[in-house]
Amino acid sequence: MRFAQRNAQVSARITMDVCDDRTRRYTVGTMSALPEILAHNTEFVKNKEYEAFLTSPLPNKRLVIITCMDTRLVELLPKAMGLRNGDVKMIKTAGAIVSHPFGSVMRSVLVAVYQLEADEIAVVGHHGCGMTGLSPGTVLEKARQRGISPDTFQTLMHAGVDLQQWLTGMESPRAGVLASVKMIRDHPLLPQDVAVHGLIMDPETGRLEMLSPGEEGDE
Ligand SMILES: [Zn+2]
Numbered sequence: 255m256r257f258a259q260r261n262a263q264v265s266a267r268i269t270m271d272v273c274d275d276r277t278r279r280y281t282v283g284t285m286s287a288l289p290e291i292l293a294h295n296t297e298f299v300k301n302k303e304y305e306a307f308l309t310s311p312l313p314n315k316r317l318v319i320i321t322c323m324d325t326r327l328v329e330l331l332p333k334a335m336g337l338r339n340g341d342v343k344m345i346k347t348a349g350a351i352v353s354h355p356f357g358s359v360m361r362s363v364l365v366a367v368y369q370l371e372a373d374e375i376a377v378v379g380h381h382g383c384g385m386t387g388l389s390p391g392t393v394l395e396k397a398r399q400r401g402i403s404p405d406t407f408q409t410l411m412h413a414g415v416d417l418q419q420w421l422t423g424m425e426s427p428r429a430g431v432l433a434s435v436k437m438i439r440d441h442p443l444l445p446q447d448v449a450v451h452g453l454i455m456d457p458e459t460g461r462l463e464m465l466s467p468g469e470e471g472d473e
Contacts, residue, residue: 309340311370318343318366320359320434321378322350322385326457331378334460343372349385349424350377352434355441364443373448375438378462379431380455386430388423427454431465 298304321331323346332338343366345359352359366372394407394417410417424430435452438444452465 307339313340313342313366313370313372315341316371316373317341318345318363318372318375319378320345320347320350320352320363320375320438321455322346322380322383323348324380324383324457327380327455330457330460331455334455334462343370349383349388349427349430350379350434351385351424351430352377352437353420355437360438360441363438364441367445367448374451375448376451376453377431377434377438378453378455379427379434380457381427382457383424383427383430385423386426388421390418390421393421428465435465 315337319331319335319337319342321327321344343362345362347359352363354360363375367375398404398407407417424433431452431454435450439450444450454463454465455461456463
């Protein structure tokens with residue numbers, strides 16, 4: 255009961271903090287996980303549970319990991335790879351796909367290398383990835399059903415946005431990882447002495463399979 259009351263208080267505080275109508279719609283109109291998270295956070299800080307996680311911004315293992323946002327990997331991947339807080343720079347994106355050489359993922363990699371002393375990169379895809387065979391038609395149809403106007407699709411297309419290509423997934427996790435490894439390895443701003451590895455994880459057992467050692471050429 256006390257927990258429920260605290261949630262209600264937190265929820266009310268969020269609502270009061272929100273002035274923008276658009277944001278208010280999401281805050282009030284949905285079943286949000288946020289009140290429970292904020293309540294937990296208050297206790298976490300109060301009990302100084304953070305002390306076990308104190309570390310520096312520099313990655314102890316000088317490693318960058320690019321992996322998928324899959325929920326099964328949230329705890330499994332660090333545990334299966336023996337990683338602790340502070341060990342690596344972790345970049346998460348659907349399918350572990352680096353889709354653009356000058357997008358935010360590649361920028362993050364370069365910042366990690368030049369600013370944060372990382373000198374090794376591992377792309378970790380996984381079996382059973384939702385980005386395998388992702389159909390742009392299906393995604394766009396669901397967007398339409400959720401209220402996105404066909405005019406919006408038209409406007410984006412006229413503006414030069416290729417939604418079909420943008421929302422296309424990968425042929426297989428292996429193909430996705432190898433394409434990302436190639437994108438990073440071939441990047442004109444990546445130093446030659448930075449190793450780029452490709453791996454696939456089993457999302458149930460955490461078992462890793464090495465696809466292409468960083469020192470080798472492309473597949
Ligand atoms: Zn995935």
